[in-house]
Amino acid sequence: MKAIIKKYVMNFVWIFLFAFVALYFSLKGEFHLIMDTIRNAKVNWIIVAFIFMVVYNLLEGYALSIFGKLYNKAYSFRQGIVNSFCATFFNGITPFQSGGQFAQVYVFNKQGIQPSYSASILLMNFIVYQSIVVLYTLVIVLFKYSYYSKNFSEFFSLALIGFAINFVVIVGLFVGAKSRTLQSFFVNVVLRIGAKVKIVKDYETTAMKVERHLEDFRNELKVLQKNKNILITVSIINVLKLTVLYIVPYFCAKALSLDIAQLHVSEFIGITAFIYMITSFIPIPGASGGSEGTFVIMFGFLLGGVGAKSSMIVWRFVTYYLMLILGALVFALDPQINRKE
Secondary structure (H helix, E strand, O other): OHHHHHHHHHHHHHHHHHHHHHHHHHHOOOHHHHHHHHHOOOHHHHHHHHHHHHHHHHHHHHHHHHHHOOOOOOOOHHHHHHHHHHHHHHHHOOHHHOHHHHHHHHHHHHOOOOHHHHHHHHHHHHHHHHHHHHHHHHHHHHHHHHHHHHHOHHHHHHHHHHHHHHHHHHHHHHHHHHOHHHHHHHHHHHHHHHHHOOOOOOHHHHHHHHHHHHHHHHHHHHHHHHOHHHHHHHHHHHHHHHHHHHOHHHHHHHHOOOOOOOOOHHHHHHHHHHHHHHHOOOOOHHHOOHHHHHHHHHHHHHHHHHHHHHHHHHHHHHHHHHHHHHHHHHHHHOOOOOOOO
16 A cells, blocks of 8 residues: 555656646746736636536546446446546546556446446447547548648647557557457467567467457447447537537636637647647656647647747646546545445
């Protein structure tokens, strides 16, 4: 237990260290201008941004409650919300958001859904969410490709790489789950070649993991295909979730009274989608440092240097630090989670 606490304490240290370094270089030379902009912020728009982040977690909780009812008819919307906020907290303090799912399995178990079923819920949720992320971003790329490639050439390329990785992963999972021939080819040919050139360290273990993951993926796809209404409902929820998440920087800019009269909300949504796509591969808890820097660079074109940096501070405070605190409070205070067995 002490080792786990020490690990999370160190994660918090890294989070604040990287955030401090990012803020130092971001604010350097313009500190007083940025602080003046933030001091004059309109609190009502910051509250709106905060409400949207809460709504994001409520939507995630609703999706989890829909899947939860497949295995426990009594599973409630409230329990789904609790699970969502706990995931937000543990995703935020672990590299690559790796701790969120482990925490969710623990919370599901406390809520009356055994680990084998909770793993199925999380996998189905991942399938739908990741599919919608790919489709959502694809629509943005197709409709605004020339605009983003012209004005954000370098970082747009990174966003496209992130999109391509997500696209290949989700398509590969779908095709691998549907085609046992392709699965056999990947396991017996691709992985063996990888083992020979020392990319794959342990062929037997890796092959078993790939086959098990594809089998799990195949089983959950069958569940989703049998429950088309659930699939459609959760897909719509995820579209709303992403829109709610991606629109928050717009409210941050409004809070700071920045000149955005000539800008459309869709521009904020598109750029924010790319920011999340780029920073999802940063191996630091909360993507600290990378998120701040990417936001300033991407939004610098639209909002100017001071505007982008000021918005970044408000955005990061609302979307990350406030949600981290809220998630920690939910995890610490929920009576069902803290019930002694």
